[in-house]
Amino acid sequence: MSGQNTLLPNLKTNGRKEYVKQADINHLVKGVALLAGGILAASCITTELSFPVRGFLFCVGAALCVIGVPFLVKFYKEVKAFKEYVPQWDKGRGIFDRMAKELNVWYEEGEELVSCDGDTRYYLKLQRDRLEDKGLRMQNVVRPVKGKSFGTAAFSRKSAWYTTDMLYEEISRELRFLKGPQILYQRQVEQVMYEIVVHTPNEKETDHLMITCPNCGAVSPVSQLVEGCRYCGTRFRMKDLFPRVVNTYFIRTTSIMKHTTNQRRIMGILMLVMLLVCMPGVMISSEGVIPIALFTAYLTALICGGVGGFVITSFMMIGSLFQRDGMKHLPLFRTLRSRSRIKGMMKRMDPNFSYEKFEGQMVALIRMAVFAKEPQNLTAYCGGKRDDRFADIIEMTYTNGMCLQKVRQNGNVLHLTLRTWWINYSEVNGKIIKTGDLIDATFAKNVARRETPGFSITSVNCHSCGGSFDAVRQRNCPYCGTEYHMEEDYWVIEDMKLVR
Ligand SMILES: [Zn+2]
Ligand SMILES: [Zn+2]
Known part of the structure; x- marks a missing residue:
């Protein structure tokens, strides 16, 4: 349907x-x-x-x-x-389900994902290394929510290069951290899972459209991968390359379905309790006439239990709207204003600008800089020494909050300071702690150059000789030795502060 x-x-x-x-x-x-x-x-x-x-x-x-x-x-x-009943993903429904299933398999068995790009795979590997360093194991199972839901929603945007879909669905997520056989932390949460998917590339632009090789990870134009990757020689069909998940993230939510179930349960229990509690009293007042006593008790239970339960659960529902699960206060109007400010500013420089994509890119960069063992080695990180607390973070949930703090332009280089809202899990002295964090990050980019579609943080092309190389492990081109500056092509992090 x-x-x-x-x-x-x-x-x-x-x-x-x-x-x-x-x-x-x-x-x-x-x-x-x-x-x-x-x-x-x-x-x-x-x-x-x-x-x-x-x-x-x-x-x-x-x-x-x-x-x-x-x-x-x-x-x-x-x-x-x-x-x-345990709802399952259905690969036949398309990329959203395939990716969700692959994510589960990754956390369970470590089998590499195939539906996503190299950057997502890289970030997952960084996270796994962080967990291994701490001697921890993370179990993460996502499933479609039970009961009525809208299913997978898709918001499409067509650009000159390809169509970008933002797919999202309510999911239930089981998160568990283990040390050996011991469970340190576990929790079941309802969240919305987002996947940003690119598909249907413009046939006329395949010479300019860059994509990471699914086999070796090097970046090449789509047309070249179809003829055979120049680094590993593998040939791909268009359907091996697209659709592809370029970003994924989770946002916290409270579902209506959970509220309804709670409401029914509480009303039912309250009615039963009321019935039992008022039974002795009504027996006395009705002078032992059982039918009258029963009738009075029914009525009391129905009115007190039903109305009482409804009122109680309604308050609980309102309360849950204000319960932010430890997330720091997010100023709604400032967020909306900042979103339109970023849009207005960026649209002037790049008519193809999409806020959703931008948000996803910034989130992915921060995640990568937080999970990297030595961020100084990342081409996308030009900041100084990182706050030590970042090294304890083992899982990050972006909570859909991003505010523009500062804008500065130096010649062609634009510097943006963004405040972002997160719920993070850290391991400190053998304990798992959950914190509502703010991360203030300053990004820089040369805005005179148009962003190449399909740009990858992990694999880049040398500006001097055009060779593709792994930008995560080296800053200099292995073919000609030229130092690579990512800010010429893409955003880099100049500074990153943690506010806890
Ligand atoms: Zn290749
Ligand atoms: Zn080179």
Whole structure:
């Protein structure tokens, strides 16, 4: 099932099949109502009504109970099935699912990803090295959320080079850090997983469109990879090269579905408790007439438990909106203003500028500079000594907050200072700590040069001889020795501060 949004023509959703649906609350309501009514009618046997009436009411009551029980059994079975249900990714649905599945396999077995570009693979390797240095293991399993959801949403933007899709979906994520067999930390969170995917390259531009070789990682124009990579000789078909995930990140969320489940549970429990609590009182006040006592108790439970539960859960819902999971306060208006400021400024320099892509690039650079063992070796990092606390970070969740702090232009070089919002996990003295962090990073780039589409931080082309080389391990071209300056092609980090 896929739908086109009429308000935002670039937004499409691809629904996910619910193999096991959430239990039908109607079954519970019917079952409880029949049972309650049945018990009430049957309890009339204890009154002083004439025997035929009592007998009749008892039979009716018993019948209602017999009809009601199967509904409860059905509801219980549905709840159990839903609880045991583990939604799976479906490779046939496309790149979003493929990438999610590959990520799970990476964290489980260390098998390399194939749907993403070299930069994402590199960042994952840096993270794995950091964990290994600390003697830790990280388990990270992402799954589609259970119950009703909009499925995968896609926001498309076509440029002169290719189409860029921002795909996102609500997921449930299990995060666990282990030292040997011991679990140091675990938690299950609901997040939105984002994947930035490029596909459908412009056939006329394949000579200029750069992409990393899926085999050796060197950067070459798409047209050349189709004829055979000049570094490793592998030939690729267009469908081996595209679509490709160029960035992925997670953002925290609270799903409506979780709230509804909570609300039902709390209302149900409260009703039951109210029923039991007021039973003795109503027995006394009704002078032992059981049907009247029961009826009063039902009414009390329904009103107090139902209304009370609704009010309590509504407050909880409002509370959860303000609960930022340790994330530092994000000034909403400043964020929005800063977003339009960045857009306005960058659009003047590059008409193809996309904020989503820019945001993804900045996030990827920061992640790489944080996870690198020695950031000074990264061509994309020109800052001084890094804050020692960065070396303890083992997992980073970007929380979709980015504010422009300062802009400065020196000739053709633009310097931007951005404040970014994160939830980070660090290992300090054998303990895992979760912190809401701000990272203030200053980026620089020569804005006179148009950015090459498909630019890779890990593999670059020498400005002097054109040779492709691994910019992560060396700053000088291995073919001609020329020093490589990434700020000529791409953003570099000049400074990075941690505010905790
Ligand atoms: Zn190659
Ligand atoms: Zn060179």
